[in-house]
Amino acid sequence: MRLVFFGSGTFALPALKALKNSTHELLAVITAPPAPQGRGLKTLPTPVAQLAAELGIPTLTPESPNSEQFLARLRELSPDCGVIVDYGYILKPALLTIPAHGFINLHPSLLPRYRGPAPIPRQLMEGCELTGVTVFQLDSGIDTGDILNQVELPILPDETAGELALRLAEKGAELLCITLDQISTGNVQRIPQNPALATRAPKITKPERWIDWRRPAQEIHNHIRALAPQPGALTRFRNRDLQILRSRKISTSNPEKPGTIITDKNRLIVAAGTDRIEILELKPAGGKIITGRDFINGYHPQPGEIMGV
Template identity: 40%
Template sequence: MRLVFAGTPETAVPALEALLASAHEVVAVVTRPDAPAGRGRRLVASPVAERAAEAGIEILKPAKARDPQFLDRLREIAPDCCPVVAYGALLPREALDIPAHGWVNLHFSLLPAWRGAAPVQHAILHGDDVTGAATFQIEEGLDTGPVFGVLTEPIRPEDTSGDLLGRLAVAGARLLADTMDGIEAGVLEPRPQPAEGVSVAPKITPEDARVDWGAPAHRVDRLVRACTPAPGAWTTFRDARVKLGRVRPAPDAGPLAPGGLLAERKRVLVGTATHPVELGEVRPEGKRPMPATDWARGLNLTGKDGLV
């Protein structure tokens, strides 16, 4: 089939690679416009755009997917199907109707669970044991279309969203390529999602990523892992923001008030509503990441100090 691939972040690159290596012809990619990045805030192409440029593929970067010039070009290309991974923009009906086999999305959850922008983060945040990926036909609702195929993936106790998303991106790439094969062969029929088990996974904002030390230790652990690497869990110390790397529940430690800090020789503990957690790497405002023990060593902690 003639494919136009839509995707933007690094997470989408394994799927593009799988399709480039398949029997299908990727004739163009659709990606988000170049965005400012780094301290200089210079415009940088998306990872998908960079890989497409290496492969010599036409790159389309509409500001909006309903732009007439973009829609006209898509009609000229006349793709058979448009596979999608984390494109990052809503697709209007005018775009959905162009390819003969529609737009097929690779979504990183077991639909209808965790429809929305942050399925992996919410699966970790809510303590799920298993997640997965699904390919489905895009329609105008939010991740509501009928499903072609699924795969499952266990969530490991120390998984961050970055760890889990990395595994799903690779496994899901194969699923998406297999889905394209099945559609071309006429052997795949999408099945409607069940009405039961629907949950929604909205984008996690920086404010959502602030740690509540009054929560139980397992909730603090899940929040930090869910927000790693983005948007990054954080707290405040002496009115300054401190970003947090992974934490580790420390049920062997003595009781500490929520947010209370205890610097031991080989670890730094913070109190929660249950047992303390051990801090891993921290990043004070304006500084580089460092081990929590190094950070605490220069603080001259008093009994009144704590994280808020």
């Protein structure tokens, strides 16, 4: 089939590679325009645009994919199917009807659970042990279209959002190719989503990033890994913000005031509402990523000092 690929972020990269190596023809890649990125705010193309250039695929960067100008360009391409992964724009009905087979989308959850822009961190925050990827037919709703294919994957106990995203992106790329083959031969099965089972996965807000050390250690550990490596769970020490990026739960029967720092043989440990959290990696505001041991050697926390104040 003749395909157009809509994507921008890193989650879309395995899918783009897989489609390039498939039996289908990639007519063009559509991605967000270059934008300021990083601490220096240097204007750079999206990760998808960079990969498309390496693969020699024509790239379009419309300010709005729903503009009449872009719709006319897409009609000229006359695609059989559109594929969208981590694009960042909502596609309106006039665009969705241009490809003969419409658009299919790759979503990193077992739909209809965790519809929305932040399914991976939301699943980790809630302590889910099972996730997966879903390929579904795009419609005018938010992640509401018919399910075409779905695969389950386990979530590992200490896996961060970044690590889980890599695994889901690779599995999702395989599933996209399988689904496109089924569409091309007329063998795809469509299963309507059950709205009664739907849950939401809204964007993470900055207030949600702050760690509440009064919560149980397992919940804090899930919170930290859900926000790693970006945007990072937040706490404070000596009036300075810290991003906590990797942790481990430690069971204990010795209760301490939540937030109390405990140093144990160069291990940075913080008391939680129940049990303790060992901080393995963190990033002070304006600094670089360091280990818990580096933090102890550089900041010399005193016995009884409180994290989060």
